[in-house]
Amino acid sequence: MAASLLKVxxxxxxxxxxxxxxxxxxxxxxSSGTISHNKRLCMLPxxxxxxxxxxxxxxxxxxxxxxxxxxxxIMVNGxxxxxxxxxxxxxxxxxxxxVPISFGCDEESGQALQVCGREFLVHGPSDxxxxxxxxxDKYPNLIVVDYTVPTAxxxxxxxxxxxxxxxxxGTTGGDRDQLxxxxxxxxxxAVISPQMGKQVVAFLAAMEIMAEQFPGAxxxxxxxxxxxxxxxxxxxxxxxxxxxxxxxxLGVSFDMDQIQLIRDPKQQLEMVGVPEEHLSGHAFHMxxxxxxxxxxxxxxxxxxxxxxxxxxxxxxxxxxxxxxVQSKDSKYIYNMIDVLREGNMR
Amino acid sequence: MAASLLKVxxxxxxxxxxxxxxxxxxxxxxSSGTISHNKRLCMLPxxxxxxxxxxxxxxxxxxxxxxxxxxxxIMVNGxxxxxxxxxxxxxxxxxxxxVPISFGCDEESGQALQVCGREFLVHGPSDxxxxxxxxxDKYPNLIVVDYTVPTAxxxxxxxxxxxxxxxxxGTTGGDRDQLxxxxxxxxxxAVISPQMGKQVVAFLAAMEIMAEQFPGAxxxxxxxxxxxxxxxxxxxxxxxxxxxxxxxxLGVSFDMDQIQLIRDPKQQLEMVGVPEEHLSGHAFHMxxxxxxxxxxxxxxxxxxxxxxxxxxxxxxxxxxxxxxVQSKDSKYIYNMIDVLREGNMR
Numbered sequence: 001m002a003a004s005l006l007k008v009x010x011x012x013x014x015x016x017x018x019x020x021x022x023x024x025x026x027x028x029x030x031s032s033g034t035i036s037h038n039k040r041l042c043m044l045p046x047x048x049x050x051x052x053x054x055x056x057x058x059x060x061x062x063x064x065x066x067x068x069x070x071x072x073x074i075m076v077n078g079x080x081x082x083x084x085x086x087x088x089x090x091x092x093x094x095x096x097x098x099v100p101i102s103f104g105c106d107e108e109s110g111q112a113l114q115v116c117g118r119e120f121l122v123h124g125p126s127d128x129x130x131x132x133x134x135x136x137d138k139y140p141n142l143i144v145v146d147y148t149v150p151t152a153x154x155x156x157x158x159x160x161x162x163x164x165x166x167x168x169x170g171t172t173g174g175d176r177d178q179l180x181x182x183x184x185x186x187x188x189x190a191v192i193s194p195q196m197g198k199q200v201v202a203f204l205a206a207m208e209i210m211a212e213q214f215p216g217a218x219x220x221x222x223x224x225x226x227x228x229x230x231x232x233x234x235x236x237x238x239x240x241x242x243x244x245x246x247x248x249x250l251g252v253s254f255d256m257d258q259i260q261l262i263r264d265p266k267q268q269l270e271m272v273g274v275p276e277e278h279l280s281g282h283a284f285h286m287x288x289x290x291x292x293x294x295x296x297x298x299x300x301x302x303x304x305x306x307x308x309x310x311x312x313x314x315x316x317x318x319x320x321x322x323x324x325v326q327s328k329d330s331k332y333i334y335n336m337i338d339v340l341r342e343g344n345m346r
Numbered sequence: 347m348a349a350s351l352l353k354v355x356x357x358x359x360x361x362x363x364x365x366x367x368x369x370x371x372x373x374x375x376x377s378s379g380t381i382s383h384n385k386r387l388c389m390l391p392x393x394x395x396x397x398x399x400x401x402x403x404x405x406x407x408x409x410x411x412x413x414x415x416x417x418x419x420i421m422v423n424g425x426x427x428x429x430x431x432x433x434x435x436x437x438x439x440x441x442x443x444x445v446p447i448s449f450g451c452d453e454e455s456g457q458a459l460q461v462c463g464r465e466f467l468v469h470g471p472s473d474x475x476x477x478x479x480x481x482x483d484k485y486p487n488l489i490v491v492d493y494t495v496p497t498a499x500x501x502x503x504x505x506x507x508x509x510x511x512x513x514x515x516g517t518t519g520g521d522r523d524q525l526x527x528x529x530x531x532x533x534x535x536a537v538i539s540p541q542m543g544k545q546v547v548a549f550l551a552a553m554e555i556m557a558e559q560f561p562g563a564x565x566x567x568x569x570x571x572x573x574x575x576x577x578x579x580x581x582x583x584x585x586x587x588x589x590x591x592x593x594x595x596l597g598v599s600f601d602m603d604q605i606q607l608i609r610d611p612k613q614q615l616e617m618v619g620v621p622e623e624h625l626s627g628h629a630f631h632m633x634x635x636x637x638x639x640x641x642x643x644x645x646x647x648x649x650x651x652x653x654x655x656x657x658x659x660x661x662x663x664x665x666x667x668x669x670x671v672q673s674k675d676s677k678y679i680y681n682m683i684d685v686l687r688e689g690n691m692r
Contacts, residue, residue, distance in 0.1 A: 340559070
């Protein structure tokens with residue numbers, strides 16, 4: 001990986017030497033699209049169930065017989081979304097068993113969708129409870145992964161809690177207090193996190209710990225913050241704001257209005273160095289601190305292309321939760337900090 | 347400070363756009379020289395004391411009458427060294443009272459040196475105990491700052507402990523166990539730290555906390571480390587090694603031999619972007635992490651020109667220690683983590 005510095009700086013590919021961000025080299029051949037949720041997914045009109053219990057049984061048995069996978073069974077809702085697909089791909093690579101049944105929106109109800117090389121039976125909103133109970137009965141160690149839409153978060157959580165199946169909630173939005181409450185009340189195991197990028201969570205946590213332990217350590221320092229996301233993201237990065245709050249405790253004054261948002265694809269390509277195929281789905285952040293006399297600088301960057309990091313973090317959360325379920329832990333609700341504290345599980 | 351990104355990236359000055367490191371803009375007009383200790387300073391031949399008690403008294407009174415400084419009195423050993431001078435300058439700016447007496451090496455003994463606009467009486471190794479006792483009697487709140495040489499560390503600490511004067515030991519080397527022991531045994535207040543760059547200590551501590559809390563969080567990630575120092579520094583940066591140890595706990599394998607040491611001034615100027623006047627004294631570090639599929643990268647940089655950061659950190663340590671002395675704290679030995687935890691004191 002390390003090229004000779006005399007030719008090209010080790011981690012700035014030739015065409016990117018003028019770029020502001022040191023983006024990952026392998027971005028150009030991986031992932032695509034955005035991590036925004038498919039808004040067509042999981043709306044809630046009532047339709048009839050599309051497959052009988054016998055059909056479900058046969059479909060599950062057919063899937064099981066074609067693999068000898070005895071590992072953690074997971075159900076991914078919704079399997080046709082971009083995050084759903086990314087999770088299925090990551091789950092396959094990690095050796096998890098992805099149950100070929102999924103909950104989708106009304107339009108997908110009754111369809112058999114080809115996703116990642118297998119056929120998924122998709123159920124719409126009606127009879128989901130009996131379908132989920134059926135699958136949970138077949139796979140007692142089942143864990144559900146939810147990447148649907150904000151408007152479905154609470155109804156979906158209610159469903160998982162009613163049936164009693166552990167779940168990983170990757171979907172953002174909805175009523176988070178209500179989400180937490182239903183899980184607490186039903187004593188169902190869950191990992192709930194709006195940020196599934198485990199390493200980004202680790203970085204943010206390190207900043208928070210530094211700010212809490214060493215208040216005012218960077219008093220007098222000035223801060224510049226730049227972030228680049230796909231053009232459709234109109235608001236400033238929540239992660240950037242969280243990091244800025246840490247710097248505030250560290251003694252650095254900074255107005256959130258000063259965050260430099262890069263949304264112009266031309267700037268992203270030419271100045272920031274985002275690979276073209278990731279213009280529609282990336283999250284680049286840079287924080288630059290300078291001492292009052294400008295003899296010292298610190299810089300932190302975290303640059304994400306596509307959604308692989310979130311899919312991998314989700315798999316980590318699934319494996320973590322499976323352990324907690326198996327050990328009958330007395331704690332039920334977890335977040336990515338808990339997953340991080342557990343250490344590397346694979 | 348924030349230039350328009352459409353013209354020049356906010357923190358890469360025009361001539362540095364191809365540089366690897368984002369170095370501080372103001373470096374070119376500040377500081378100079380190296381932070382290496384003046385090896386001629388504080389050797390230990392025996393010579394006679396150069397000024398009588400009366401002369402000392404008159405010298406101190408003359409200095410005191412020309413200021414109305416009632417703040418913390420400090421004695422800087424050795425005042426003619428590069429770090430000594432930097433500390434005196436920072437102390438003046440911070441409103442501390444720098445006592446115009448200093449311990450130096452044999453060659454300087456008996457001299458009156460002009461440093462930072464005032465005259466310092468420098469004493470050689472002989473009769474230092476009575477001189478120090480004299481000054482301490484005159485200034486009961488005195489704190490000594492030691493930036494001498496490794497070979498003088500233990501004898502100097504023995505002296506400070508014998509007289510009972512609190513001190514900040516910025517000099518590296520010597521027998522550190524013995525240093526700690528003499529301080530513990532004599533119950534003298536001291537801040538001992540080989541790294542006085544407070545913010546660098548904060549960054550390193552944050553990395554250590556992240557590694558301890560989230561072991562294996564970056565498993566599978568690859569790491570590149572590059573550091574640049576003045577050509578006279580032949581070994582790899584100790585700070586870089588400490589950060590690499592953290593990454594090891596975070597699951598990243600890395601051999602210390604893989605650290606890329608930049609020592610060629612031409613590379614430092616053209617590739618790294620070190621300002622010319624700081625080629626002889628700088629400490630630039632960059633750590634770059636990439637995910638296994640190269641869709642994610644993290645980068646951390648800490649870049650220091652000159653020695654201002656160490657001088658400012660020393661002043662923070664002095665102010666911190668003065669508080670501990672005044673409050674008669676039950677703890678005597680402190681390091682920069684303790685200073686950091688205290689928060690901003692000015």
